[in-house]
Amino acid sequence: MFYDARKNDHGLPRDPFKAIVTPRPIGWITSMSAAGEINLAPYSFFNGVSSRPAVVMFSSEGRKDSLAFIQETREFVCNLATWELREAMNLTSAPMPRGVNEMQAAGLEPAPSRLVKPPRVAASPCALECALLQIVPIEDVGGQAIDCHVVFGQVIGVHIDDRFIRDGMLDTAAMKPIARCGYQNYAVVESEFKMVRSKD
Numbered sequence: 632m633f634y635d636a637r638k639n640d641h642g643l644p645r646d647p648f649k650a651i652v653t654p655r656p657i658g659w660i661t662s663m664s665a666a667g668e669i670n671l672a673p674y675s676f677f678n679g680v681s682s683r684p685a686v687v688m689f690s691s692e693g694r695k696d697s698l699a700f701i702q703e704t705r706e707f708v709c710n711l712a713t714w715e716l717r718e719a720m721n722l723t724s725a726p727m728p729r730g731v732n733e734m735q736a737a738g739l740e741p742a743p744s745r746l747v748k749p750p751r752v753a754a755s756p757c758a759l760e761c762a763l764l765q766i767v768p769i770e771d772v773g774g775q776a777i778d779c780h781v782v783f784g785q786v787i788g789v790h791i792d793d794r795f796i797r798d799g800m801l802d803t804a805a806m807k808p809i810a811r812c813g814y815q816n817y818a819v820v821e822s823e824f825k826m827v828r829s830k831d
């Protein structure tokens with residue numbers, strides 16, 4: 632099948648787009664307002680875009696609290712969402728009034744960050760402390776603003792739970808990161824395979 636995505640005339644009961652761009656890693660973002668309120672929410676339009684320096688991005692569809700807080704204080708933390716933390720992660724996606732601390736609401740302990748003010752999720756095996764670089768508002772091909780805001784941050788501090796470092800390498804599968812697929816589906820990384828990069 633083929634469909635024109637501008638018309639979204641796929642004829643299927645649900646839009647398949649997010650089932651194609653999959654699995655999407657989840658940036659479980661902690662942020663803090665200028666008044667010191669703490670926010671935690673998952674974003675699966677999330678990825679790394681550069682390694683030297685390390686840069687990450689996430690996209691807010693609409694002006695959500697994470698975006699507002701990061702605009703105010705220019706810092707955030709990306710916590711790794713794992714199989715063990717899946718229910719808590721999901722709880723933190725509930726729409727709550729601005730100022731409600733989702734970390735507390737989900738029964739998660741905060742741990743202090745080193746270089747930024749927003750705390751990290753203590754139970755998460757990895758966390759990236761980020762400094763805001765840019766917020767890019769997205770327009771469609773017709774030049775219309777679509778109320779989508781992409782937040783880019785430089786990773787300035789990295790926390791790793793030492794239990795997951797084996798022979799000097801991070802054992803990703805042992806952390807069981809979860810990722811977003813289409814509809815209500817998720818994937819969990821429990822195994823990896825190795826392939827040596829082709830030479831020119």
Ligand SMILES: Cc1cc2nc3c(=O)[nH]c(=O)nc-3n(C[C@H](O)[C@H](O)[C@H](O)COP(=O)(O)O)c2cc1C
Pocket residue numbers: 657670671672673674675676677690691692693695696697698720721723724725726727811
């Ligand atoms: C796994 C998962 C991934 C999500 N990814 C996104 C996303 O990429 N962009 C977005 O705008 N909302 C996303 N959401 C919804 C937000 O988490 C939700 O709107 C949340 O209430 C936003 O919180 P905030 O207003 O405290 O920032 C996602 C929800 C879940 C459960």
